[in-house]
Amino acid sequence: MAYRSVIPTPPEAEAKPAPQFDSLRQQYEADTLGIWIFLASEILFFGGVFMTYTVYRAAYPEAFEAASGRLDLLLGGINTAILLTSSLTMTLADDAVLPRNRKALIGWLAVTALLGAVFLAIKGVEYSLEFGAHLAPIFARPFEFPEPHTEQARLFFSFYFALTGLHAVHLFIGIVVVLIMLVLAIRGAPRLEAKVTIAGLYWHLVDLIWVFVFPLLYLAARHG
């Protein structure tokens, strides 16, 4: 079966591999392998929290449904669409590297970082709403939820803040990485293809994790 390196590889004449590699293609395959091993460990890291959440949701289905209904479905849905769109713009930035389309690269990287920042801003609005509604069982804040599900709802919101908080930290790191790529592109640094593709793989993984966070937390309730 025919395959190419995940990282778009320029002709050998344009760029030489690092000394320990036979070819640029081999070097880029090693790069891809490295980031995927890291991403696999991230999948298991979040997977552990997903699994624990599922165990407790199976134990308290009604309480988790009631607690999930208190989340803001509209803001959560908008945020999911924003993150999916940011994955598209990240891919478009990656597409622009090898054709040396510097303007497109800079533009799409900037849009990607901006969409990530908008996501975090909306998440901040959601957090402030939940803090105001006394639904945040963190930082010794008051927690209020009608009986008989108070304790179980506290558990749900602990999962909510742990999962979305961990995800927000990952997204913040992703924004910083994309901004570094942006600076490199503006300065006209050579050989960006591997860096941008690998930054993109991390960005897409953060998106992929949210694709599961959203239905697990926001869609646990029946909204009809």
Next chain:
Amino acid sequence: MDERTRRNHLLVWLLLLGLLGLNIASSFLDLGIFNPILTIAVAALQAFIIVTFFMYMRSAAPVPRIAAATGFFWLLLMIGLTLTDYQTRFEDIALGRLLPEPGWESPAVGQVPNPLSESGYSPAHRPPTPDAAAPDAASGERIYASVCIACHGEGLGGAPRTGDKAAWLKRAEQGVDSLVAHAVNGFKGMPPKGGHPELSEQDVRNAIGYMLYASGIELPKR
């Protein structure tokens, strides 16, 4: 990149948004058990699309492919085995009892001493059923007050009255396990589980532990 690649990426993005819409719409329908199954299936499909197209797994070399597949394989193994275990073994989670039941109040420290402990009962550090074999007098008191008291309160039908140390001592000499077996299966005037089949063996054991304690009998320490 050529125009076709760009168009493909746009189509992938539209597909992802469409699946998001489908997922949100499904939460407005009552599909019973299929609600969570559908939402997770749609999320898995979105994840597959992201990995295949945006993360280029479609055209990746074999070794990175194996690395990625390994991550998902371990994830499935972890979730599959853990859920199998929790859904089949852990009685308390199947009964929804990981947290204290609504209305359960921990007794004040010292109010209900644990008959098995010299240092006294410290409910703050104990879940409702700490040890599968040891009677827990605190949760036994609730069961006693709602079930056992009917006969053992006044000593009806030959039942040993709670507080009658001599009557209980005679029975306690047979060992707590024998008392539990009699109470669970029925013995003479004692109906099985006091006529409440929803009680677990541990519940019965806890109630017996409470009645022994309330009759002034110290159980030997294990």
